[in-house]
Amino acid sequence: MERTIRVLVAKPGLDGHDRGAKVIARALRDAGMEVIYTGLRQTPEQIVSAAVQEDVDVVAMSILSGAHNHLFPRVMELLKEKGVEDVLVIGGGVIPDDDIPGLKGAGIAAVFTPGSPTGDIIEFIKKNLKRKA
Amino acid sequence: MDDSAVSADRVRAGDARATARLISMIEREDPSRLAVLKALHAYGGKAHVVGITGPPGAGKSTLTDKLVGDLRGRGRKVAVIAVDPSSPFTGGAILGDRIRMQRHATDDGVYIRSLATRGHLGGLSRAASEAVRVLDAAGYDDVIIETVGVGQSEVDIVRIADTVVLVSVPGLGDDIQAIKAGVMEIGDVFCVNKADKDGAERVVREIRAMLETAVLNGAATRFTPLFEARSALRGDAGNAGGATEAVASRGPAEQGAFHHITAQATGHPNLEIPPVVKTVAETGEGIGPLVDEIKAHEAALAATGFLRSRREANLAWELGRGAAQRVLSELERDESRETLAELARSVLDRGIDYYDALDALEDAMKRTQRAATTA
Structure with a gap:
C-alpha cells in the first residue's frame, strides 16, 4: 500500500497571520497528504513535540514576523535533541534572501518565499522525504 | 527512527x-x-476509554482539550485520538482537532494523535481500536477518542468506548431531531455545549424528554440494563417502578453523582435517566461536573460488572469483523477471483442459482482452509 505522507504545518512565534499557512495546508491536502495543522503562536517545543506524537514525515513552518533566524534553527536543535533525524523540515514566509543560506546550514531543507507556486512545494516534499515512501 | x-x-x-x-x-x-x-x-485493559461524539462544530475538540486539562488536574495520564475525515477523492486530509489542544503538547502526561478516516465510514478510522489498545498498554489512564463530526448514524464509537459522551449544541433543529433513532441513542452521558447561547435550556429539555420517554415506553435503551443492575445493587426498584423512598432519603453522595431524579415526569418521581450536563467549553464552565459524570459512569459500569460485559460484547463484535476482513482478503487472491468469476458466469447462464453459487463458494473456501491447515 502506498504510504500516506503526513505533514505538520506550524506557525512558530508571535505573528498572527496564517493565511499563507492555510493555503499551503490545503494545497498539500489536495495533493493527497494528511496535514496536521497546529494553529498560531506555537513555541518550537510545542512544534517538535507535536511532530513526534503525530509521527509526521515533514514539518512545514511559516513565519512572517522576522524571527525565523532564531525559531527555525531552534526547532532543528530540539529535533536533534530528541534524536529525530528522519523528518524533512521546510520553511516559508517573509524571509530575506540573505538569510536563506544560514537557515539551510541549520538544517532547513528548503525555504519558500512569497510567490512560490504550491506545486513546487509539493514536488519538493515528494522528492526529498527522508523516510522511504 | x-x-x-x-x-x-x-x-x-x-x-x-x-x-x-x-x-x-x-x-x-x-x-x-x-x-x-x-x-x-x-498490559492492556486498565484505561477508561471515553468517546466524544457529536455534530461538526459542536465543540468536541475544545471540550476534549478541557477534559484533558481537568483529568490532568486529577493526576491522570491522558491520551487523545482525534479523528477527522479523509477526502474520498484525493485521500488527503486536514487534521485540525489538535489546534485546540496544543497547550498540552509539551506535557509528558498527555499524548495526542490525529487520525484520518482513510475511507472508513462510521465516524472513526480503522486504526482506532488497535491504537486505543496501544495507548492503554502504554499506561495512559484515560484514552479519549474524538470522532469525526457525525450526522445521524455514525455510531462506531459504541464499539470501542466504555463511556460515550454525546455532545449537542443549541440551534441545530427542532425537537424531532432529538427523537430520531441513531446517534442520539448512543450517549451514556449527554452534554449540551455552548450553553451560554440561546436555546440551550430547550435542548436540555428535549434530550431529557427523549430519555424519559424511552424509559416510560420501556424501550431497550443503551442505559436500561445498567440502570436496572444498579437498582438491584442498591436494593430498590429504580425505573421498574414502585416506592423508592429508600433512595430518595439517601444523600446525593450516597446515590453517587450518576443518579438523576427528574422532576419532569409527573407520577414518576424517581425516574432515572442519563445525565445531561451543560457546558461552555470555551470558558471551561461545566467541565468539572462533566468529568464527574464520566467517571461516575465508569464507576457504575465497574460496580455492576457491565464494564466487563460491555467490553466482552465489543471484542466479540470486533473479532467477527476481523474474521470477515480475513475472508475478504482471502477473496482478493487471484485464485479466489477466478472461482468467483466462474460462479458468476454459471449464475448468468442460469446454470446454477445465486444461492447454490454462494454455497459452492463457501465449500471452496473451506477446502482451501483445510488444505492450508493440513499442509
Missing part, C-alpha cells in the same frame, strides 16, 4: 516516538506491527 526499533518496552516506557510510529504502522496495516501488539497485550 527505523520501524524495527519500535518495541513494546519502548512504548511501555512512555517513549512517544515509538508509540507514534507504532500507530503509523497500524494505520498502514504493516504486518510487522503484530509482534509488538502481541507483546503489549498483557
Whole structure:
C-alpha cells in the first residue's frame, strides 16, 4: 500500500497571520497528504513535540514576523535533541534572501518565499522525504 | 527512527516516538506491527476509554482539550485520538482537532494523535481500536477518542468506548431531531455545549424528554440494563417502578453523582435517566461536573460488572469483523477471483442459482482452509 505522507504545518512565534499557512495546508491536502495543522503562536517545543506524537514525515513552518533566524534553527536543535533525524523540515514566509543560506546550514531543507507556486512545494516534499515512501 | 526499533518496552516506557510510529504502522496495516501488539497485550485493559461524539462544530475538540486539562488536574495520564475525515477523492486530509489542544503538547502526561478516516465510514478510522489498545498498554489512564463530526448514524464509537459522551449544541433543529433513532441513542452521558447561547435550556429539555420517554415506553435503551443492575445493587426498584423512598432519603453522595431524579415526569418521581450536563467549553464552565459524570459512569459500569460485559460484547463484535476482513482478503487472491468469476458466469447462464453459487463458494473456501491447515 502506498504510504500516506503526513505533514505538520506550524506557525512558530508571535505573528498572527496564517493565511499563507492555510493555503499551503490545503494545497498539500489536495495533493493527497494528511496535514496536521497546529494553529498560531506555537513555541518550537510545542512544534517538535507535536511532530513526534503525530509521527509526521515533514514539518512545514511559516513565519512572517522576522524571527525565523532564531525559531527555525531552534526547532532543528530540539529535533536533534530528541534524536529525530528522519523528518524533512521546510520553511516559508517573509524571509530575506540573505538569510536563506544560514537557515539551510541549520538544517532547513528548503525555504519558500512569497510567490512560490504550491506545486513546487509539493514536488519538493515528494522528492526529498527522508523516510522511504 | 527505523520501524524495527519500535518495541513494546519502548512504548511501555512512555517513549512517544515509538508509540507514534507504532500507530503509523497500524494505520498502514504493516504486518510487522503484530509482534509488538502481541507483546503489549498483557498490559492492556486498565484505561477508561471515553468517546466524544457529536455534530461538526459542536465543540468536541475544545471540550476534549478541557477534559484533558481537568483529568490532568486529577493526576491522570491522558491520551487523545482525534479523528477527522479523509477526502474520498484525493485521500488527503486536514487534521485540525489538535489546534485546540496544543497547550498540552509539551506535557509528558498527555499524548495526542490525529487520525484520518482513510475511507472508513462510521465516524472513526480503522486504526482506532488497535491504537486505543496501544495507548492503554502504554499506561495512559484515560484514552479519549474524538470522532469525526457525525450526522445521524455514525455510531462506531459504541464499539470501542466504555463511556460515550454525546455532545449537542443549541440551534441545530427542532425537537424531532432529538427523537430520531441513531446517534442520539448512543450517549451514556449527554452534554449540551455552548450553553451560554440561546436555546440551550430547550435542548436540555428535549434530550431529557427523549430519555424519559424511552424509559416510560420501556424501550431497550443503551442505559436500561445498567440502570436496572444498579437498582438491584442498591436494593430498590429504580425505573421498574414502585416506592423508592429508600433512595430518595439517601444523600446525593450516597446515590453517587450518576443518579438523576427528574422532576419532569409527573407520577414518576424517581425516574432515572442519563445525565445531561451543560457546558461552555470555551470558558471551561461545566467541565468539572462533566468529568464527574464520566467517571461516575465508569464507576457504575465497574460496580455492576457491565464494564466487563460491555467490553466482552465489543471484542466479540470486533473479532467477527476481523474474521470477515480475513475472508475478504482471502477473496482478493487471484485464485479466489477466478472461482468467483466462474460462479458468476454459471449464475448468468442460469446454470446454477445465486444461492447454490454462494454455497459452492463457501465449500471452496473451506477446502482451501483445510488444505492450508493440513499442509
